[in-house]
Amino acid sequence: MKNRIKLNTNPFTIQTLAEAETAVADLTGAMLYRRELETQRDARLLEVRTDYDHTFKEIDARIGPKLAALHEWAGANPAAFKARKSIEFAAGTLGFRTGTPRLKALKGFTWDAVLRSLRAVGLNEFIRMKEEVDKEAIIAARREIPDETMKKAGLTLVQEETFYVEPALTTPQATLRKAA
Secondary structure (H helix, E strand, O other): OOOOOOOOOOOOOOOOHHHHHHHHHHHHHHHHHHHHHHHHHHHHHHHHHHHHHHHHHHHHHHHHHHHHHHHHHHHHOHHHHOOOOEEEEOOEEEEOOOOOOOOOOOOOOOHHHHHHHHHHOOOHHHOOOOOOOOHHHHHHOOOOOOHHHHHHOOOOOOOOOOOOOOOOOOOOOOOOOOOO
16 A cells, blocks of 8 residues: 655645735735626626527517417317327427416415315315424523523534635725736
C-alpha cells in the first residue's frame, strides 16, 4: 500500500488582519466583475428572446385557431373515438386524456362547509385529524420551559452561527477586477 499525501485543497491562507482586508477587497472586486458579466449576459439573453418573440406570436396565432377547430370537431364527432380515445394520423395524434380524479366543492360550498356536511352525514372517516408539534410556540415560550422538561420531551434548542462575508458592492473604492 502506498503512502498518500493529502494536499491542501485551499491554496489561500490568511494570517493577519491586513491579509483579511486584502482578501475581502479581492472578493469584492471579483463579485463586482461577476455582476457586470451577469448583466451583460442577461442583456444578450433579453435581446435574443426579443428577436424570437415576434415569430413565436405569429406561430401561436396560426396554431390557436386550428387547435380550437380540432377540439370543436372532436367534440362534435364522438363516434370517431368509439374504439379508442385517440385517432392517429400520419402527421400526429389527436384525442382525449382522462385526468386523475380530484374533488371539487360544488357551487355554493366552501371546503369548510364540506367538512361540516361530512360530519352531518356521518362520513367522519374521511376527515383528517392532524396532530403536529407546534415548534414556533415552543420557541416563543422557551424561557418558561425548564431545560429538564425539554430534555424529557426529547427536545433541545439549537441556534447555529454561520460565517459570512458581505462585500460592499456599492462602494466607490471597490475596484472591478477579474477573478484571479
